[in-house]
Amino acid sequence: MPMKYYIVTYGCQMNVHESEKIAAICEKMGYTLADKREDADLIVFNTCAIREGAEERVFGNVGALKKMKKQKPSHIIAVCGCSTQKESTAQYIYRTFPFVDIVIGTFNIPNFEHYINAVKSGRQLEIFKEGDIDETVPYKRTSGENAWVNIMQGCNNFCTYCIVPYVRGREKSRQEENILNEIRAVVAEGKYKKITLLGQNVNSYGKDLTPAVPFSKLLKDICAIEGDFKIWFMTSHPKDLTDDVIEVIANEDKILKDIHLPAQSGNNRILNLMNRRYTREKYLSIIDKIREKMPNARITSDFIVGFPTETEEEFQDTMSLVDKVKFDSIFAFMYSPREGTVASKMDGQVPEEVKNRRVNELLALEKKIQQQEGKR
Ligand code: SAH
Ligand code: SF4
Ligand code: F3S
Numbered sequence: 001m002p003m004k005y006y007i008v009t010y011g012c013q014m015n016v017h018e019s020e021k022i023a024a025i026c027e028k029m030g031y032t033l034a035d036k037r038e039d040a041d042l043i044v045f046n047t048c049a050i051r052e053g054a055e056e057r058v059f060g061n062v063g064a065l066k067k068m069k070k071q072k073p074s075h076i077i078a079v080c081g082c083s084t085q086k087e088s089t090a091q092y093i094y095r096t097f098p099f100v101d102i103v104i105g106t107f108n109i110p111n112f113e114h115y116i117n118a119v120k121s122g123r124q125l126e127i128f129k130e131g132d133i134d135e136t137v138p139y140k141r142t143s144g145e146n147a148w149v150n151i152m153q154g155c156n157n158f159c160t161y162c163i164v165p166y167v168r169g170r171e172k173s174r175q176e177e178n179i180l181n182e183i184r185a186v187v188a189e190g191k192y193k194k195i196t197l198l199g200q201n202v203n204s205y206g207k208d209l210t211p212a213v214p215f216s217k218l219l220k221d222i223c224a225i226e227g228d229f230k231i232w233f234m235t236s237h238p239k240d241l242t243d244d245v246i247e248v249i250a251n252e253d254k255i256l257k258d259i260h261l262p263a264q265s266g267n268n269r270i271l272n273l274m275n276r277r278y279t280r281e282k283y284l285s286i287i288d289k290i291r292e293k294m295p296n297a298r299i300t301s302d303f304i305v306g307f308p309t310e311t312e313e314e315f316q317d318t319m320s321l322v323d324k325v326k327f328d329s330i331f332a333f334m335y336s337p338r339e340g341t342v343a344s345k346m347d348g349q350v351p352e353e354v355k356n357r358r359v360n361e362l363l364a365l366e367k368k369i370q371q372q373e374g375k376r
Contacts, residue, residue: 002030003030004031004041005026005032005034005041005042005043006040007045008043008045008046010045010046010057011047011049011054012050013196013198014153015046015048015081016143017148017150018106019142020139020141020142020143021109021138021139022046022109023139023140024139025112025137026042027140029113037065041074041076042075044079045079047081048082048083049085050336050338053336055083058083059096062077063097065097069099076101077102078100078115078116080106083167085105085107085166085168086163086166087127090103090104090105094123100123101119101124102115102119103125103126104125105127105128105167106131106167107128107129107130110136110137135174135178141186146194147194147195148198149179149186149195149196149197149198150174150197150199151197151198151202151205152202152205153168153169154168154170155168155170157275158275158342159264159275159276160274161274161336161343162338163338163340166341173208173213176218179197179218180221180222183222183225187225187229194231194232195230196233196234197231200235201237201240202234203245215245216248219249219255220248222254223248223253223254223255230254231252234260236259238282239278239282241286246290246293247293249294249297257294257298258300259297261299261300262302263325266280266283267280267315267317273309274343280317284325301325301331302332303322303330305318305334305355306335308335308349308350310335315361319365322362322365322366326369327366332362332363334352334358
């Protein structure tokens with residue numbers, strides 16, 4: 001009987017895609033996919049650190065495997081990803097859950113096979129501080145007609161609330177030719193209708209390459225690949241969504257007119273404290289530009305409520321921005337302090353119940369807008 005693997009993925013599309021890499025490595029080693037985690041010989045948790053809730057779910061679910069491991073000690077349990085990229089969390093998991101065999105970070109994933117083999121001689125705990133983009137390990141695509149294609153990794157923006165720059169490192173772009181070749185191969189397979197380009201901040205793609213490659217050029221070059229497919233990408237940062245990119249989205253039939261543009265807040269003092277480097281006015285002017293070129297574009301956004309020191313009035317600026325733009329959909333999050341980030345040390349942390357009320361208020365407004373727009 002072949003050994004079986006099962007992967008539990010938390011967090012964003014980037015993690016979903018990385019789990020496709022882990023799956024490919026498992027299958028190369030002879031494992032086959034189990035239908036459920038109880039049937040697996042190897043269980044992998046690919047974790048997310050973006051908010052406290054995400055991490056707590058991981059701890060709970062890892063803890064729940066204790067009994068399973070007792071019944072079947074040959075089980076291998078691995079925890080990897082953004083949570084364990086943080087040394088303190090990696091240590092915590094290693095100490096708290098002695099039945100976890102492998103604890104590694106985001107940069108160790110390409111070496112996954114090594115850790116599985118090494119487990120025979122003992123538990124593995126290793127966190128690389130940094131890593132280059134891996135071009136050697138393929139992906140086992142698992143998202144139906146959608147193929148994820150990573151175009152860059154890391155983030156240089158250091159929004160003051162965000163853990164991502166600490167767990168994903170600095171921005172590194174893939175060579176354009178490698179991306180184009182991957183997409184050519186994906187298109188040639190004939191079963192993918194949509195290609196989603198992934199990066200924490202896709203608009204700064206190529207700035208670190210020599211010579212630099214503008215994101216708009218990458219998009220045009222991808223569109224020039226023959227075939228019946230659509231392109232989508234995320235995430236765009238408002239400060240970098242330049243006119244040339246808007247132009248290409250508008251002009252190219254292959255690019256979906258679907259733009260995820262996280263605003264985070266509608267108040268300038270808070271945006272500044274968040275280190276977002278744009279204003280409410282700038283954000284609204286980008287929305288105007290998009291709608292001018294593409295009146296039917298679908299526009300979605302992310303918001304954080306209860307950022308440290310956010311007053312009721314400042315929160316109402318977020319409400320009014322949402323009311324004004326009438327997004328097609330939004331994600332609204334209660335601010336969650338992340339260890340090591342600038343905002344987590346700020347005075348004026350907002351009480352949970354206030355955050356809770358604000359998030360509900362924002363979501364209620366969004367729902368009302370959806371209903372009104374739907375009736376039009
Ligand atoms: N790179 C993307 C988003 C990454 S995280 C960008 O720049 O927009 C996805 C979303 O999680 C963010 O847009 C933000 O709204 C939310 N988020 C990030 N850190 C958070 C925190 N500490 N607390 C609450 N929400 C957070
Ligand atoms: Fe986090 Fe900001 Fe980077 Fe997005 S742009 S990943 S919110 S630091
Ligand atoms: Fe979470 Fe890491 Fe993505 S922290 S949101 S899985 S980049």
